[in-house]
Structure formats: C-alpha cells, structure tokens
Amino acid sequence: MHAAIDALERQEFLLGLNGDYQRLRGNPELWAQYLAERHERDHLA
Known part of the structure; x- marks a missing residue:
C-alpha cells in the first residue's frame, strides 16, 4: 500500500x-534568465 502511495x-x-518546466520554456524572457542563472551557478563549482 505504501509503495502505491509513494508511486502516486x-x-x-x-x-x-x-x-x-514547460511554462518556463514557453516564456522566452524567463527562459533566458534561467539559463543565465544556471550558467553562473555552473561556474561556481
């Protein structure tokens, strides 16, 4: 029973x-902002 609840x-x-994710990809301005933030974060490691 717990496995079924966990799966759901x-x-x-x-x-x-x-x-x-689809809403983010559907908004070019927000998508560009997300990519810029991800790029910055990737260079911190």
Missing part, C-alpha cells in the same frame, strides 16, 4: 515539475 506521489510531483 512521485508521479504527481513529476507531472507538476514537467508543467513548470
């Missing part, structure tokens, strides 16, 4: 994450 929670999380 994981599926819902991933669906939400995918939706957020």
Whole structure:
C-alpha cells in the first residue's frame, strides 16, 4: 500500500515539475534568465 502511495506521489510531483518546466520554456524572457542563472551557478563549482 505504501509503495502505491509513494508511486502516486512521485508521479504527481513529476507531472507538476514537467508543467513548470514547460511554462518556463514557453516564456522566452524567463527562459533566458534561467539559463543565465544556471550558467553562473555552473561556474561556481
């Protein structure tokens, strides 16, 4: 039973994450900002 609940929670999380990513990709200004932030973060390591 717990495994089924965990699987459902994981599926819902991933669906939400995918939706957020698609909205981000759909906004060119926000996408450019995200890429710039990611580039900065990648150079910190």
